[in-house]
Amino acid sequence: MERTVVSIDVGTTKVCTLVGKMDEGGDLRIVGVGVVPSKGLRKGVVVNVSETTEAIAASVERAQRISGHQIERAHVGVAGAHISSFNSRGVVAVSRGHSITQDDVNRVLDAALAIAIPHNREVIHVVPRGYIVDGQDGVRDPLGMHGFRLEVEAHIITGAATSIHNLVKCVNQVGIEIDELILAPLASGEAVLTANEREMGVVLADIGGGTTDLAIFIEGSVWHTAVLAIGGNHLTNDVAIGLRAPFATAKEIKEKYGYARSEDIVADETIDVAVFGGDSWQAISRQFLAEIIEARAVEILNLVLQEVKRSGYDGLLPAGVVLCGGSSLLAGMRELGREILQLPTRIGTPHDLQGLVDVLSSPAYATGVGLLLWGLREETARVSTERPTGFWQRIVHWLRAFLPG
Numbered sequence: 001m002e003r004t005v006v007s008i009d010v011g012t013t014k015v016c017t018l019v020g021k022m023d024e025g026g027d028l029r030i031v032g033v034g035v036v037p038s039k040g041l042r043k044g045v046v047v048n049v050s051e052t053t054e055a056i057a058a059s060v061e062r063a064q065r066i067s068g069h070q071i072e073r074a075h076v077g078v079a080g081a082h083i084s085s086f087n088s089r090g091v092v093a094v095s096r097g098h099s100i101t102q103d104d105v106n107r108v109l110d111a112a113l114a115i116a117i118p119h120n121r122e123v124i125h126v127v128p129r130g131y132i133v134d135g136q137d138g139v140r141d142p143l144g145m146h147g148f149r150l151e152v153e154a155h156i157i158t159g160a161a162t163s164i165h166n167l168v169k170c171v172n173q174v175g176i177e178i179d180e181l182i183l184a185p186l187a188s189g190e191a192v193l194t195a196n197e198r199e200m201g202v203v204l205a206d207i208g209g210g211t212t213d214l215a216i217f218i219e220g221s222v223w224h225t226a227v228l229a230i231g232g233n234h235l236t237n238d239v240a241i242g243l244r245a246p247f248a249t250a251k252e253i254k255e256k257y258g259y260a261r262s263e264d265i266v267a268d269e270t271i272d273v274a275v276f277g278g279d280s281w282q283a284i285s286r287q288f289l290a291e292i293i294e295a296r297a298v299e300i301l302n303l304v305l306q307e308v309k310r311s312g313y314d315g316l317l318p319a320g321v322v323l324c325g326g327s328s329l330l331a332g333m334r335e336l337g338r339e340i341l342q343l344p345t346r347i348g349t350p351h352d353l354q355g356l357v358d359v360l361s362s363p364a365y366a367t368g369v370g371l372l373l374w375g376l377r378e379e380t381a382r383v384s385t386e387r388p389t390g391f392w393q394r395i396v397h398w399l400r401a402f403l404p405g
Helices: 049-067 102-112 162-175 185-194 195-200 231-241 246-258 287-311 335-340 363-386 390-400
Strands: 003-010 013-024 030-036 073-078 086-091 121-133 136-139 147-162 177-183 203-206 212-218 223-228 270-274 281-285 322-323 345-347
Touching: 003 049, 003 162, 003 185, 003 363, 013 049, 013 086, 030 049, 030 363, 049 162, 073 162, 073 185, 073 363, 086 102, 086 162, 086 223, 102 121, 102 147, 121 162, 121 177, 121 223, 147 162, 147 223, 147 335, 162 177, 162 203, 177 185, 177 231, 177 270, 177 363, 185 203, 185 212, 185 322, 195 203, 195 212, 212 287, 223 287, 231 246, 231 287, 246 287, 270 287, 281 287, 287 335, 322 335, 322 363
Parallel strands: 003 073, 073 177, 203 322, 322 345
Antiparallel strands: 003 013, 013 030, 086 147, 121 136, 121 147, 203 212, 212 223, 270 281
16 A cells, blocks of 8 residues: 655745655655745744745645645654754663663653753754663664663754744644654755765755755764754855845856856856846856855855864764755855865765656755655654564464455
C-alpha cells in the first residue's frame, strides 16, 4: 500500500510544498510540487501572519492540484535567527534485567533535557550524538545491550516560543496539522549529504534568502547547529543599491550575470541595466557588479568560518563544506568558499529523486526535499514498529496460508 508524505518549507523568499508517495519497497516518488513567492517573513521569521498564511495556502493548493492528494498533515521546516543550540549529557541506571530498552533510552534523553531552559523558548530537537554504556563510548544504538549505566551526549536545539507558535498558527490556519517541526539545515542535510561525509565530518551551509543555516555533522550525527541572520537577499539589496536599480531588477541581474569572484571577470565586459529614474538601459561594468557581490559573499563565508571555529570542531572536518540554498548557485561561489574556508567545498544538490524532479534537482530546494526524506524516514520507522517480526511474523504468515482469500 502506498503511503503519502508531505513537506512544507516556509522560507524567506519562497514557500515550497512537496507531496511524495512511498511504495511498499520504501522508494519515494514526488507527485506534487507547489512553489510560490513567500510573503510575511523576514529573516526566516513570520512578521505578518495573514500574508504568510496566504502564501502557504497558495503553495499547498498548487501541490494538491498537481498531485490530486488532499493535504491534511505535513512535516514543516523551521529556521530563523531565534534558533540556538547546545550540547548536554544525561545519565540513568538501566531499569530491569540489565538489558537496555526503549524506555531506558527515553529516560536518558529526558535526563539530558533536565536543565534550565527559559520559559520563552521551546525545544525543537533532542539529537543523540552518541551513547555510553558502562563507560564504553561510541555506541550508536544501545537497544538490547547489557549494562548497568546508560549515558547520552545529546545536541539540543531550541527556538523562540513566539516565532514557533506564529509559524504553527499560519500552517494550522490553512487546515494542516503539523507532524513534526524540523530545523531547516538538518532537513537539507538529508537531501544533499552522503553517509560518508556525515561520518568523516562535514559542514552544511544552506545560504537561503534571509538566513544562512549551518549544521556540523561528525560520526554520523549532528554536533553543532546555528542560524546566521544574513543571506541572499543581502546580496540582492547590495546590487540594487550599487546599481541604483529596483530590487526585482537587481535580483534578475544577480542571478543572470552575477559572479562571486571579481578577478575572474574580464575588465571591459558590460551589461545593460534598467536603473531608477531612466527610461532607457544603462551599460554597467560586469566586473563592478561582481565586486559588489563578492564583498557580501566574502562576509557571509567569513561568518560561516567564525561559527565553525566557535564550535571547536574546525579540526574534525576532512569532508569539508557543502553549500546549498539558492545563493550557492551563484557562479564562483564554490571557488570563493574553498578560498575563504580553506576546506574542500562542493555545491550540494538533491539526488536520487523520482517523479517531478526537473525543478527540484537544485540546491535551492534542498530543504524542501530534505523535509520529505525526513518524513519518509520517520514513516518507515513507524511502519516497521507496527509490523510483526521474527517468530510472530512467521506465525502470521503461516496462519494466512490457511485463511480464505
